[in-house]
Amino acid sequence: MKTIFTTGQVAKICKVAPRTVSKWFDSGRLRGYRIPGSQDRRIPREHLIRFLKEHGMPLGELEDEAVGKILIVGAESLIRNGLKDQMNADTFKLDFANSGFEAGIQAESLHPDCVVIDFIMGRNEAVMIAQNLRKNAEYTETVLVGLLSDEDNSSGFDRSVFNETFRKPFDTALLAERIRTLVGRRKQLA
Numbered sequence: 001m002k003t004i005f006t007t008g009q010v011a012k013i014c015k016v017a018p019r020t021v022s023k024w025f026d027s028g029r030l031r032g033y034r035i036p037g038s039q040d041r042r043i044p045r046e047h048l049i050r051f052l053k054e055h056g057m058p059l060g061e062l063e064d065e066a067v068g069k070i071l072i073v074g075a076e077s078l079i080r081n082g083l084k085d086q087m088n089a090d091t092f093k094l095d096f097a098n099s100g101f102e103a104g105i106q107a108e109s110l111h112p113d114c115v116v117i118d119f120i121m122g123r124n125e126a127v128m129i130a131q132n133l134r135k136n137a138e139y140t141e142t143v144l145v146g147l148l149s150d151e152d153n154s155s156g157f158d159r160s161v162f163n164e165t166f167r168k169p170f171d172t173a174l175l176a177e178r179i180r181t182l183v184g185r186r187k188q189l190a
Contacts (some may be wrong), residue, residue: 005043014058024051068092068183069114073103074121074127075147082172087179100129105186107133113183114143116175117162118142130161143182145175 005013007021010030014021021125024030025041030045030051044061052059070092072080080096087094095110097103099121107115115133119126126146133139146165163182166175 003045005045005048007041007043010048013062028129035164046187049068067108068114068180069112070094070104070114070116070179070183071097071106071110072116073097073118074099074126075116075118076120079118079147079172079175083176083179086176092180092183100132102127103129104132107139111138112142113116113186114145114179115139116145116147116179118147119149120147120169127161129156134161143179145179145182145184147175 002009007018007025008111011018012023021030021043022041025043025068030043031047032041034041040090049059049062051057052062068091070087072083072094074097075083084094095112096105097106103115103117106112115129117126117129128144130144131146133142143164144162146159146162147170148165149166150168166178
């Protein structure tokens, strides 16, 4: 994932001439910095994404980077709907899976930034999904959130496999905010 772009690279993404990008930069509309001792400009990824969004321009190849992808596994419809309502569709893409098998398939195609696993499907299956994700090198940075039911206590499973756990009942707005924070930190979403 590229974090710094030249004016030429930005021009390609925006489908404009490099001189146009230089004008945006020099006028202060597109934030970045100059390389010391040179006239070369560099634009950090988060500033470019913010600029494209502010001006209603397509994100193109940056789209995957600009959207936080969340996979919700086995959650009740109340939680699913609550998260749909709370998460901004421009910033977060939500996908759902009903079983561990489905979760594995979805994770392969989606490459989620966050996986929310509801223990309602059974503690063993929920923990197994989390452990399998952690074993795969592609998902070591993926944020894992466990939703514990009243019967589940912290003993009996390795809680360290999860970045965060929530005990039911909880406010989905709090869960959504925590996901935004954890994924935002990981992806530096603007």
